[in-house]
């Protein structure tokens with residue numbers, strides 16, 4: 428059993444900051460490191476725990492410098508520690524509202540309210556829902572979006588994973604340590620995960636990959652007991668018995684705070700220029716929440732560096 | 747090396763020094779007969795924690811002591827109840843390991859101080875509650891969304907002593923989890939009957955608690 432500290436909050440009691448970062452994933456915490464080193468009073472708000480989505484990922488294998496890979500939880504902790512080292516204040520509070528029409532910007536959270544001269548949005552994404560019958564009803568009753576949280580409930584059971592991209596492939600490999608059998612259902616004719624992950628899926632006896640199939644409904648009584656899946660080519664519908672379903676069928680941006688205030692692309696991702704400026708001066712966006720061609724730790728870290736640097740420049744120019 | 751790293755020990759010493767204004771006791775009910783790695787490690791952890799502050803102590807009790815369990819209003823064992831002169835029922839059924847370790851640290855700090863990190867309107871609403879409410883938050887050690895829910899339950903109890911807040915290790919208490927159909931965490935059960943799921947900010951958490959009481 429692991430007993431290590433996940434968050435080390437410092438509370439200055441301050442209510443106004445020069446820079447406020449929303450989201451403490453790789454993007455947000457990298458921005459905090461850059462701002463901290465520029466001696467900008469910085470706060471980072473986080474609604475779950477510091478580290479961002481990576482804390483859910485068992486092992487990150489493609490982040491440069493960690494040749495043997497690094498546990499996501501460990502990487503998240505290192506980011507938080509690094510940001511705090513340079514003075515950032517991490518607050519475990521959910522931002523519930525942003526008022527961006529005048530400066531300083533106003534930030535309302537689950538515990539209070541703050542103001543800031545600049546804002547970096549680094550809220551990441553959430554798993555996309557399928558929008559099919561039974562999904563709402565059985566969410567948290569068999570349907571899960573977090574393998575590291577819920578895999579132990581499916582020890583020795585049959586489960587499906589929806590989506591054969593990198594996330595679905597990685598989480599299937601993790602789940603195979605608990606579940607008896609995993610069927611990955613992929614809409615496309617081929618899996619989109621990295622070839623190295625596809626090799627591992629093929630080598631794993633507990634995992635079957637069904638391409639050109641889609642899930643059409645989740646069924647059960649009080650808990651999920653089966654899913655209907657459709658063969659896209661033949662139109663045939665099969666029912667398979669499963670206790671669990673993990674959905675990794677793409678992402679939606681966590682844009683609720685700004686969807687009426689900032690320019691978004693047609694999928695709802697925040698539109699930025701190459702300096703990560705949004706449609707409002709002093710408001711920047713970084714990482715998975717913005718319109719970017721690749722959503723990974725390495726790209727989010729790069730974004731965080733640019734956004735932190737640009738927020739600093741913005742604050743300097745205003746002086 | 748102990749269960750807590752040298753770096754974390756240093757940090758915790760400082761945190762306890764700054765936050766424990768009164769004595770806090772960790773009351774650990776353990777299963778003596780079936781002394782498993784689970785309960786042994788828990789004991790070791792609590793001993794290490796207690797060694798980090800003069801204001802923190804450990805009291806060991808046996809799960810067989812039904813009378814004491816009853817007087818503490820505990821229904822499951824093993825259990826760690828965090829006690830002080832401050833009113834409130836702040837409890838852990840099973841081990842707060844992994845992501846939950848921080849919940850134990852926060853609970854100790856809360857019991858040793860007058861801290862209440864809830865919005866004013868939530869505190870006001872909580873104080874108006876007249877009925878007894880038992881909040882059990884089912885967790886797994888790998889769940890990053892769970893500490894927020896555990897903290898809400900504990901803080902609610904500090905705001906109104908009619909409320910009991912407990913973390914429940916869903917894997918360890920497998921049968922109970924099955925009884926409440928827990929298959930995803932955090933899963934919150936109110937008065938051993940109705941429940942709700944997910945990590946919610948305090949105001950929404952309170953709405954859900956009230957809804958579950960109906």
Ligand SMILES: Cc1cc2nc3c(=O)[nH]c(=O)nc-3n(C[C@H](O)[C@H](O)[C@H](O)COP(=O)(O)OP(=O)(O)OC[C@H]3O[C@@H](n4cnc5c(N)ncnc54)[C@H](O)[C@@H]3O)c2cc1C
Pocket residue numbers: 449450451452453454455472473474475476478479480481484486487488489490520521522523549550551552593594595597598681684713714715716722723724725727
């Ligand atoms: C299953 C899976 C496996 C993955 N594996 C890899 C991998 O192996 N390698 C890799 O490079 N990438 C991987 N990724 C992708 C990687 O996790 C993301 O690209 C990265 O975490 C994005 O960083 P971010 O900082 O933009 O956002 P996130 O990490 O998503 O962080 C955003 C943070 O903002 C917080 N937040 C959101 N709204 C609010 C609010 N209103 N108030 C306060 N806080 C808020 C969230 O709680 C979250 O902590 C994986 C993703 C998934 C889903």
